[in-house]
Amino acid sequence: MKKILLLFIIFFNLLYSAEVKELPWPRGETFLTFLDKYAIPNSLYFNLEKEDKELCSEISADAKYYLYEEDDGSLNQVLIPVSEDIQLHIYKDVDNTYKFKTLPINYEEITQSIALPITTSIAYDLKKATGSPMLAAQLKSIYDNTVNFRRMQKGDFIVIKYKQKVLMGRAHSMPEILASMVEVSGKKYYRFKNSKDDKYYDEKAKAFTKTYFFKVPLTYKRISSHFTKKRWHPVLKRYRAHLGTDFAAPRGRKIYAAGDGYVEFIGRRGGYGKTIIINHRNGYKTLYAHQNAFRKGIKRRQSVKKGDHIGYVGNTGLSSGPHLHLGLYKNGRAVNAMNVIRKADTKALKGKSKNTFIANAQIVIKDFDLILKDENREKPIKLDRTTYKTKLTI
Incomplete structure (x- = not known):
């Protein structure tokens, strides 16, 4: 270090x-x-x-x-x-x-809670207050057609508690909403993120996050290399990362789509060799690298279903042996595919988990009520927008 x-x-x-x-x-x-x-x-x-x-x-x-x-x-x-x-x-x-x-x-990570009265629209007001164009998009995706934002009236409120990574005074990656309240025509709607499964629930522990199931895209012998986000190697004395899961399998074995979507990319991609990227239309993308060949007839923008044959295992690009490198990305961020594939569907919390969740949600609601009072309302930290033509003098 x-x-x-x-x-x-x-x-x-x-x-x-x-x-x-x-x-x-x-x-x-x-x-x-x-x-x-x-x-x-x-x-x-x-x-x-x-x-x-x-x-x-x-x-x-x-x-x-x-x-x-x-x-x-x-x-x-x-x-x-x-x-x-x-x-x-x-x-x-x-x-x-x-x-x-x-x-x-x-990077630095900040957590803040903000309360805003609606003057124009959620997108405009949030961007004006925080400088983030992504926060409103995240908020709308959490409510996912369960709330009609068009019915919001001037004077309605939104309250959001969120985490944001910050690098050099600017937003680094997507914000993560931890809890929110949206008031529409005087009625309040709550959503809270459950850290145990990364899903959103209301104050009664009813689930609102859709579950997107992915399947392991091939029959494999073993996992030859696991996903590693950032790891300090004690022997090599340096940081290492592996942003995917490698499945060792014989050359020519069939590869299948892990989920429904469309082919966003097909071709060669640097050291990944012959690669297909599938956009699943829900913030997720999957990447299938080192293929020996693509399935005949598959092309860019083509729709695929979970389980459709898309290619064959190989070791094109820079690879030490035949295997499939599977990458999974959520809103542009590399995540561990095996955690998502193995994640169980949850309709609602039950038992002790439900009681604990509801108790914690009530604490947040009380905090939100305090923030809504004019004298206690917190002013959000407004991060600079990224300007690509900036030249930094150090």
Whole structure:
């Protein structure tokens, strides 16, 4: 850990009074084309371990990255986020060779409660108060057609308690709503997130979150590599991550869609080789990598059903042997597919779980009632919006 902290100190000392560019990752750019752009040997990439090569395939178009160039235009160093928690660090060492590391993203997490009277609309009022265009979308998805927001009148209230990751004073990733109250035409509707199953319930513990079942997309021999969000390796003395689950299986074994949706991407994707991405239309996407071949006739924008044959196990891209790398993403965030696949459906809480949940919900409702009083209403922290053309001076 001391080495990691020292690295950051050195990084910022080197850049003191230097211009660090904050840029969007260009569409169509790959890790290898980025290396070529700065005349960095491709061996930097090909010498990486399998998990690190796969992380290089997780770079998303338009994601912010931070670049510091020398006066002659060559690369000094760059930080490229690949998830909420991990970023890639390429830097020029003292011997003028380039090195690669994976580093944690040191974000701050804030939790706040806000109460807003409706003046125009939920989307407009929330964005104006918090600077977040995503909070209203999250709120509406929680109520999911059970509340008619169009009936809201001027003077109705919304109260939200939510968590937000913050990086350099800006929202980092999607907000997470913990509890909310929406008043429509004088009637109050509550939703509370249950940390035990990540579903939303009302004050009586009735469930309102739809359950989306996914199936394991193939018959496999074993899981050869599990999902790892961020892990400090005590032997290698560095951070490692693996944003998917690897299923070892013979080459040519059939791969099936894990759930209903449509094919958003089909083709080659960096170190993932032949890859299919399915959009499930509910905030979830699944990624199927290292395929030997795609099912004949399958194409982009094609609708698929859970269990439909989509491809065959292989080891295309950078792979040490035939397997399927399954990635699962919820609202753009990599999550452990096995947790979702194995999650049981819940219609309503019962017994002790129900009683505990209702008691905790009543505590939050009392807090909301206090916030609604003018003299106690909390002012939300308004985070800066991301501006891709910003140039930071450190």
